[in-house]
Amino acid sequence: MYFSAKEMLAQLEGSDKRICDLVIKNEVEISETTREKVFEMLEERYQVMYNSAHEALEKEIRSLSGLTGGSAKKMWEYCKKGNTICDNTIIRGAAYALSCLEVNASMGLIVAAPTAGACGILPGALLTTAEKYDIPHEQVLEALATASGIGQLIVKKATVSGAEGGCQAECGSAASMAAAAIVEMLGGTPAQAFDAAAIAMQNIMGLVCDPVAGLVEMPCAKRNASGVANALVSADLALSGIFSEVPFDEVIEAMYKVGKALPSTLRETALGGLATTPTGLAMKEKIYGNHAEASACTGNCASCGGCN
Amino acid sequence: MNISMFDILGPIMIGPSSSHTAGAQRIGKAMYNMISDKQLVAVHFILHGSFHLTLRGHGTDRALVGGVLGMNAYDPQIKDSLQIAKERGIEVSFEGADLGDVHPNTVQIIAQTSDGKTTSLTGSSIGGANIEIININGTPAKFSGKYPAVVIDHTDRLGIISHITSILAINQINIVTVLHSRENKGKEAVIMIETDTPIDASVKRELESMSAVHSVVTMERVI
Numbered sequence: 001m002y003f004s005a006k007e008m009l010a011q012l013e014g015s016d017k018r019i020c021d022l023v024i025k026n027e028v029e030i031s032e033t034t035r036e037k038v039f040e041m042l043e044e045r046y047q048v049m050y051n052s053a054h055e056a057l058e059k060e061i062r063s064l065s066g067l068t069g070g071s072a073k074k075m076w077e078y079c080k081k082g083n084t085i086c087d088n089t090i091i092r093g094a095a096y097a098l099s100c101l102e103v104n105a106s107m108g109l110i111v112a113a114p115t116a117g118a119c120g121i122l123p124g125a126l127l128t129t130a131e132k133y134d135i136p137h138e139q140v141l142e143a144l145a146t147a148s149g150i151g152q153l154i155v156k157k158a159t160v161s162g163a164e165g166g167c168q169a170e171c172g173s174a175a176s177m178a179a180a181a182i183v184e185m186l187g188g189t190p191a192q193a194f195d196a197a198a199i200a201m202q203n204i205m206g207l208v209c210d211p212v213a214g215l216v217e218m219p220c221a222k223r224n225a226s227g228v229a230n231a232l233v234s235a236d237l238a239l240s241g242i243f244s245e246v247p248f249d250e251v252i253e254a255m256y257k258v259g260k261a262l263p264s265t266l267r268e269t270a271l272g273g274l275a276t277t278p279t280g281l282a283m284k285e286k287i288y289g290n291h292a293e294a295s296a297c298t299g300n301c302a303s304c305g306g307c308n
Numbered sequence: 309m310n311i312s313m314f315d316i317l318g319p320i321m322i323g324p325s326s327s328h329t330a331g332a333q334r335i336g337k338a339m340y341n342m343i344s345d346k347q348l349v350a351v352h353f354i355l356h357g358s359f360h361l362t363l364r365g366h367g368t369d370r371a372l373v374g375g376v377l378g379m380n381a382y383d384p385q386i387k388d389s390l391q392i393a394k395e396r397g398i399e400v401s402f403e404g405a406d407l408g409d410v411h412p413n414t415v416q417i418i419a420q421t422s423d424g425k426t427t428s429l430t431g432s433s434i435g436g437a438n439i440e441i442i443n444i445n446g447t448p449a450k451f452s453g454k455y456p457a458v459v460i461d462h463t464d465r466l467g468i469i470s471h472i473t474s475i476l477a478i479n480q481i482n483i484v485t486v487l488h489s490r491e492n493k494g495k496e497a498v499i500m501i502e503t504d505t506p507i508d509a510s511v512k513r514e515l516e517s518m519s520a521v522h523s524v525v526t527m528e529r530v531i
Contacts, residue, residue: 001310023313024313026313027312027313027314030310030312031312031314038313041314042317044320045314045317045318045320048320063324064324064365064367065365103323104323104324105323105324106323106324107322107323107324107329107367107370107386107387108322108323109320109321109322109323109382109384110320110321110322110323111317111318111319111320111321112317112318112319112321112326112330112436112437113316113317113318114316114317114436115326115327115435115436116321116323116324116325116326116329116330117324117325117326119323144317145313147316147317148313148314148316148317149313151313151316151317152311152313152315152316155311155315155316155436156311159435160316160435160436161327161434161435161436163327163358163412163413163435164435177316213362213365214358214361214362214365214366215324215362215365215366216323216324216325216366217324268358269358269412270361270362287364287365288364
């Protein structure tokens with residue numbers, strides 16, 4: 001077992017083992033399972049991630065609320081035209097992330113990574129990078145294990161819940177996980193992987209969770225798209241040899257403290273930030289009508305639409 | 309604290325929210341496991357806090373009903389669960405209420421079964437699809453849903469806990485947590501135990517055969 005990056009790095013010192021090796025070994029022990037079974041479960045998750053990252057690229061998928069959808073398809077068409085400001089790797093990843101979020105908002109099948117609200121960043125960043133470098137499939141699965149290890153440390157030291165720590169806890173954690181996974185997949189050292197994870201979290205520290213109408217749609221989808229860019233830039237920074245002056249463990253502790261210091265209005269309650277802008281409130285009204293609270297609904301009222 | 313890598317990379321779930329959809333499904337599934345093979349007639353949901361504020365937008369209603377009908381987090385039928393319940397003649401109703409000092413994502417589920425019995429369970433969705441069952445039939449509980457569990461209603465009697473735990477030990481069932489509460493000495497009491505392995509029918513019968521025991525409800529793991 002491990003409780004910090006420091007501990008993991010100490011366990012890895014002097015060997016050619018990677019973070020993913022420790023994570024898989026630990027999983028075999030605590031879940032009383034086999035390495036083969038772990039890879040089977042990783043493959044199952046990979047497949048769902050792959051499908052959700054592609055499902056909304058060619059056909060427009062609308063959310064359950066009807067408020068959002070179609071962004072992934074737009075981004076995909078834009079990407080195919082070429083001539084984008086960011087390079088193709090980032091744009092593809094951003095389109096994948098949007099697709100995951102649109103599938104999610106339509107009650108489709110996704111993998112929470114670490115949460116449903118941040119489910120686009122890891123598949124987006126990882127798949128686009130694996131495609132660019134033509135990475136063998138098993139190494140992509142190992143990268144998912146690296147990502148899980150980063151997530152495990154964040155859950156142990158802090159939180160991945162938006163209600164507890166804001167968006168930094170969800171999209172920040174997802175970008176951290178993805179950045180470390182990519183560094184290790186591309187042959188970076190465990191120390192560089194933790195640097196990438198630390199940098200990705202620093203980049204959005206303090207980000208609030210302010211979903212319009214309380215839904216996992218606005219601004220979640222766009223934050224997942226930009227989370228891909230955050231993960232990729234952080235991975236490149238670490239691979240270039242730039243390290244994080246503040247080590248990963250301390251960054252995570254700081255993120256937790258910042259999360260605790262956020263007022264509850266900015267932690268997934270839809271009582272602040274974008275949710276309470278005139279536009280945000282108007283969209284809420286559009287869904288729930290005059291029944292600001294869905295509590296009045298019995299499921300039998302045809303006019304409200306707030307309940308079924 | 310052991311955290312599986314698949315607690316991070318998962319669950320594989322129907323969206324849109326790990327706490328408001330997958331967590332809700334798991335609380336519903338806990339009720340499904342409690343009523344086990346009994347025929348469900350009606351189910352009422354009392355929604356607290358964020359659960360009732362964003363009920364429809366997160367599909368919390370469909371996830372709760374899907375769970376009570378036995379669906380898993382990845383079952384695409386969750387989307388149609390309200391319709392499926394209707395087709396099976398199960399009466400479904402929702403209300404919003406203040407359940408007191410509990411987590412913002414909390415629901416009380418009251419289920420009526422064809423044997424005329426009412427079963428009640430309160431659960432909170434505490435983030436990343438993790439849940440906590442905090443009350444069963446009016447008695448405070450603390451189940452994570454990660455382990456099989458048993459709820460034993462009995463009359464308080466000297467040595468009864470030791471008797472119950474020895475039955476489990478003899479049957480090679482290891483205990484994870486124990487929660488015991490009673491009204492007064494010698495009066496009604498409840499013991500709730502989480503175990504590493506499930507309690508099968510024969511062990512259940514052995515527990516039921518104890519003279520001070522009134523009822524034994526076994527629950528499979530939810531997660």
